[in-house]
Amino acid sequence: MTDSEKVRSPRAKAGGKRRLLTAAAARVLHEQGVERTTIADIARAAGVPAGNVYYYFKTKDELVEAALAEHAGHLRELTDELDRLPDPRDRLKGLVGAWVSRRDTAARYGCPTGTLAAELDKRDDGGLDLAAGQVVRLLLDWVAGQYRELGDADPEGRALTLVGAYQGMSLLSNALRDPQIMAREGARLIRELDGGPGMT
Amino acid sequence: MTDSEKVRSPRAKAGGKRRLLTAAAARVLHEQGVERTTIADIARAAGVPAGNVYYYFKTKDELVEAALAEHAGHLRELTDELDRLPDPRDRLKGLVGAWVSRRDTAARYGCPTGTLAAELDKRDDGGLDLAAGQVVRLLLDWVAGQYRELGDADPEGRALTLVGAYQGMSLLSNALRDPQIMAREGARLIRELDGGPGMT
DNA sequence: GTCTATAGGAAGATAGAC
DNA sequence: GTCTATCTTCCTATAGAC
Incomplete structure (x- = not known):
């Protein structure tokens, strides 16, 4: 099947490096922000020569888009995992637990999706700002589904x-550089989910 | 007093333009973000020639710092106003009301202090990131003071x-470009403040 | 004090060798 | 497919005329 080899798109062909670059982009863009991150930064983090990046991504925006998709993938993995739990309430508590377990990263760099969305929303150019909103929507819809199952x-x-x-x-945890805030508020959310008042 | 005129610092002397630039910086930096905003953008918004900016601010970071102080000033004006109300509960409800009244701006550009803090926290360089946290602290402390008065x-x-x-x-309102979210959640917060459950 | 012109440097993107 | 060298553009900051 040497012919079908030739037909494959570059996207599929160079799986290794492309995936490497995507993962590096997701990490570095979260840590440094979109505007302060250069193509060279991402290439270095991925162990790929700087100029080579343009073989896999035509523009920097395409890299940002790939990073966004990567975050959406991580979110999907988490909800798939939680979906195995029989009780929707336990699923929501598991979600909060996952948030709290990442408190140190959050205190240093904020929520990956949230900070990315905030930064992209400052631009009026093409569509990337709305793509960030889509990822947030994904999370909102999943959470709403759990409350629906609970009969809320x-x-x-x-x-x-x-x-x-x-x-x-x-x-807040990021602005004040205090992971404790995540733990404290996370505990409060769990308490409320545990049949606190106001829960139908 | 022509002598004292000469003694004044440039900061005090050129009050007009400096204040103009500070106000423009606060607005434009909120709308475009720090990294995407050029000195020329701010100068244009203030109606001042681009090169002239450096007479009033030695670096771009100084402009960011001034913008941050401007936001802190706005916050201070608001809390001073609210402090005139006799009941701490009414003060908190007034605060939420002020937030909701700015929902259209929030949906387009986010909270001025919050988005600024998130962006500045991505940098490890000198101290500006912590300055943003200070402004957030100001708000937190004032709110805590109200709850304390309520005997919480x-x-x-x-x-x-x-x-x-x-x-x-x-x-969320910013990411989804929906001011309604501010109204909806604001109403919930008011309801909770109005002696909802969980309020000591 | 005010403004223009420009130095100096950085970053995105491309051309083309291998 | 992979990588180097470089082109182009844009922005911060400064030098210096007025």
Whole structure:
């Protein structure tokens, strides 16, 4: 099948390096932000020569898009894992637990998706800002689904409150460089999920 | 007093343009973000020739610092206003009301202090990242003071939750470009402040 | 004090050798 | 497919005329 080899797109062909670059982009863009990160930074982190990057990604924006998709993938992995739990309430508690377990990263660099969305929303150019919103939507929809299963009267509203609380505690924890904030607020969220008042 | 005129620092002397530049910086940096904003952008917004900026601010970072101080000033004006209300609960409700009233700006550009803090926290260079945290602290402390007056058992914790909710709803509203989120979550916060459950 | 012109440097993107 | 060298553009900051 040497012929089909030739037909493969570069995307599929160079799986190794492309995936390496995507993973590096996701990490470095989260740590340094989009604007302060150069193509060279990402190439170095991936162990790939700087100029070579353009064989896999035509522009820097394409790298950002790939990083965004990578974060969406991580989120998907987590929710797939949680979906194995029989009780929706346990799933939500598991989600909060996952957030708290990443408190040190959050305190240093914020929520990957949240900070990326905030930065991309400052640009009016083509569509990337909305792509960040899509990833946030993914999380909101999954959370709303759990509340719906629980028979809550306003699942979308609940989801906004829970995800909002997460984004807020991530930002505060980051601004004040204090992981404890994640632990403290996370504990409060768990308590509320554990049949606290206001829970239908 | 022509002698004292000569003694004034440039900072005091050129009050007009410096203040113009500071106000423009606060606005433009919020809308475009720090990294995407050029000195020329700020100069244009202030109606001042680009090269002239460096007479008032030695570096771009000094402009960012001034913008941060401007936001802190706005916050101070708001809390001073609210402090005139006799009931701490009304003060907190007034704060939430102020947030909601700025929902359109939040949906387009996020919370000025929050987005600035998130962006500055991506840099390890000199101290500006911590300055953003200071402004957030200001707000947290004022809110905690109100809860303390109300006799709450955990004023700092309450403050983290309330300010966190604000930062979270600002970010979500921004990411999804939906001002309604601010209105919806704001109404919830008011409801909770109005003697909802969980309020000591 | 005010402004213009420009130095100096960095980063995205491309051309083309291998 | 892989990598080097470089082109182009843009931005911060400065030098110096007025």
